[in-house]
Amino acid sequence: MAVPAGLDWVLVIIGEIMIAVGVISDLIAAIGLLRFPNFYVRLHAATIGTIWGAFVPLIGAALVAAGADFLGRYRWFMAGGAVITAVLILILGPAGSHALARAAHRSKAAVVQPKVVDHLEEDSRAPSPKEEGGEESEAEVKEGGEP
Amino acid sequence: MRRAYKYAVLVAMIVSTLALALAVSAGGLGYALPFPAVRNLAYWYLRTTYNPFMPKFTASAPEAVTAIVWDYRGLDTLFETSVFFLAIIASMALMRGIEVKAPKSINLSKYGMSAIVKTVTKITVAIILAASASIALHGQLTPGGGFQGGATAAVAPLVIIVIFSLYFAVSSGIKKKSMLTLRTLGLLGIGVTSFAVIVAGLILGKAAYVFQNQPKEAAPIGFPSHILGVPMGGTLLFFNIFEFLAVAAGFTIVFLLLSVPEESVRKVLEGGEGHD
Numbered sequence: 093m094a095v096p097a098g099l100d101w102v103l104v105i106i107g108e109i110m111i112a113v114g115v116i117s118d119l120i121a122a123i124g125l126l127r128f129p130n131f132y133v134r135l136h137a138a139t140i141g142t143i144w145g146a147f148v149p150l151i152g153a154a155l156v157a158a159g160a161d162f163l164g165r166y167r168w169f170m171a172g173g174a175v176i177t178a179v180l181i182l183i184l185g186p187a188g189s190h191a192l193a194r195a196a197h198r199s200k201a202a203v204v205q206p207k208v209v210d211h212l213e214e215d216s217r218a219p220s221p222k223e224e225g226g227e228e229s230e231a232e233v234k235e236g237g238e239p
Numbered sequence: 240m241r242r243a244y245k246y247a248v249l250v251a252m253i254v255s256t257l258a259l260a261l262a263v264s265a266g267g268l269g270y271a272l273p274f275p276a277v278r279n280l281a282y283w284y285l286r287t288t289y290n291p292f293m294p295k296f297t298a299s300a301p302e303a304v305t306a307i308v309w310d311y312r313g314l315d316t317l318f319e320t321s322v323f324f325l326a327i328i329a330s331m332a333l334m335r336g337i338e339v340k341a342p343k344s345i346n347l348s349k350y351g352m353s354a355i356v357k358t359v360t361k362i363t364v365a366i367i368l369a370a371s372a373s374i375a376l377h378g379q380l381t382p383g384g385g386f387q388g389g390a391t392a393a394v395a396p397l398v399i400i401v402i403f404s405l406y407f408a409v410s411s412g413i414k415k416k417s418m419l420t421l422r423t424l425g426l427l428g429i430g431v432t433s434f435a436v437i438v439a440g441l442i443l444g445k446a447a448y449v450f451q452n453q454p455k456e457a458a459p460i461g462f463p464s465h466i467l468g469v470p471m472g473g474t475l476l477f478f479n480i481f482e483f484l485a486v487a488a489g490f491t492i493v494f495l496l497l498s499v500p501e502e503s504v505r506k507v508l509e510g511g512e513g514h515d
Contacts, residue, residue, distance in 0.1 A: 180366065187359035191352055 103159030110152025117144030131202035142185035150178035295456050299464035300379040300472030309478045313450045327489040334496045336507045339415050341406035350404035360402045367395045375483035379472030385479035389486025396491045405498050415495055418488040425485030432477040
């Protein structure tokens with residue numbers, strides 16, 4: 093499983109570039125989280141922090157570990173761990189931000205400010221005959237959303 | 240005023256962090272090394288934990304922490320597990336009469352979060368269970384063990400309760416009674432493992448101790464140290480598996496009891512058995 097000598101450096105340099113991209117994205121995400129005006133736009137900044145600021149540098153760390161010759165065969169353990177963590181973040185980050193945005197929208201805790209179109213609001217305003225069991229959980233969300 | 244308070248807190252945090260870093264780097268937490276007598280003890284543990292050349296002293300597990308927890312001070316860990324079990328039993332006694340059950344004929348898909356979150360949760364629950372099993376089963380080889388694995392596994396039912404609803408969890412088999420059975424099974428296994436060698440010694444007519452792992456000088460029988468050529472630490476593997484079951488099931492019972500909605504059990508909570 094030995095990587096050819098020249099390829100080591102290619103992996104390390106690509107990995108370090110990805111980590112640098114992650115650092116810059118985390119900085120941008122932090123600034124955005126502080127400076128953006130309302131919940132949904134701030135959520136956008138936060139998701140930049142999870143994908144560009146966590147997923148990308150973890151893949152970069154996996155590449156650096158794969159190119160680190162001195163680690164011997166342990167580099168594949170480190171690279172594998174980094175890739176698994178990255179994939180977990182890749183599927184969990186969007187699901188978490190989706191759940192946050194959905195809860196905020198349903199509880200009307202945040203105003204949808206730069207709004208072009210809001211189909212979800214139109215759907216919830218229209219009377220739907222199917223709503224039976226979900227009312228209890230909706231009420232709980234409303235209680236939790238109040239400041 | 241509020242702004243000044245904010246900045247004061249920020250400055251205080253920075254100053255205390257810097258002061259702590261300075262104090263630690265200047266040796267403020269004491270000497271870098273403990274006393275020589277304590278160092279000898281640590282040296283002894285590290286030397287005997289996995290040492291095939293000293294078969295009368297070794298615990299035959301490369302992971303020293305697990306060897307100390309379940310072999311060198313195994314009785315202490317047994318009492319820790321008993322304390323945890325008593326705490327779970329006490330919480331169940333406090334909430335006795337509360338039945339965690341789903342109402343009949345409900346549409347489970349109406350409850351819980353959206354389909355996206357549910358799909359992601361299905362994937363992650365499988366990963367959580369696999370990771371927790373590996374933490375527990377590799378406890379004698381790598382950092383980890385039964386308690387850590389069990390606590391990790393208990394995240395899976397918690398996530399299911401939050402994202403799929405309590406009713407889904409109960410109707411898919413995460414019930415108070417079945418979890419109590421699993422927990423009792425785990426504790427029974429810990430008891431059987433700790434008495435296995437002495438019972439075998441009584442049958443074979445040889446001397447043995449309670450909580451014995453490897454053969455000792457005057458007690459020549461013990462658990463197998465290797466299975467298929469992999470060091471298994473004798474009793475440590477079994478203790479880890481049973482502790483894993485006991486801890487995961489115990490935490491799940493508490494999560495189930497705490498997530499019962501108060502309205503549905505108000506009668507039980509107010510003690511209205513005789514007068515209404």
